[in-house]
Amino acid sequence: MESGAVPKSATDSVNRTLANVEELQNHMQEFLALFKPEVLAQMPPLERAQSQLMFAKITSTLFTLKLRCTGVNPDGHRVKSELERLSLYQDKMERLVDLSKAPLRPSTTLNSQAATRVIEHSLPDLTPEQRRHLRDISRGEGQKMDYEERSGQKKRKYRTSEKQSVQMAAKEFLEKAARELLGNSSDDIKGPVQIDVSDDE
Structure with a gap:
């Protein structure tokens, strides 16, 4: 060195x-x-x-x-x-x-496409336009709201025709459900099974 x-x-x-x-x-x-x-x-x-x-x-x-x-x-x-x-x-x-x-339970999220398919199949009396609109939503082609709109910071403005068609579809669905559950003599739809018990029995 x-x-x-x-x-x-x-x-x-x-x-x-x-x-x-x-x-x-x-x-x-x-x-x-x-x-x-x-x-x-x-x-x-x-x-x-x-x-x-x-x-x-x-x-x-x-x-x-x-x-x-x-x-x-x-x-x-x-x-x-x-x-x-x-x-x-x-x-x-x-x-x-x-x-x-990560949290033990992930936060639940709504699968809007599956929800619209369930709604479409549970409402048989929808108009063709309503069915088309629901199919568009289930394919992800319908109107989407961003996070701010969903969280309430911005309110989505519905067109009057959309609001009325949704209200009419809901009203028709509720009326039909009431007829099916309660029965109606004027319609062919029968209500729930009722046991007719006579005095002899």
């Missing part, structure tokens, strides 16, 4: 690396103390999986570093497939962590 065969920048890098390795050794001893089966058994499953993945990444990275220091290219070594496998597990772990932070 005194003759200047090794540049000062190289010796500084080696010294810095040795200091980092010593610091890593101290941290690894602390980490390995926590990596005992009885300690892992007390952890929740997600934390246990995270710590095991972290340990696998640390050992693979240290082995890759050792290969580089001995002059072996890790790209041609089997450790490369191990690093790729750990990368896949890291992606899975991130998805699981995101799922664990």
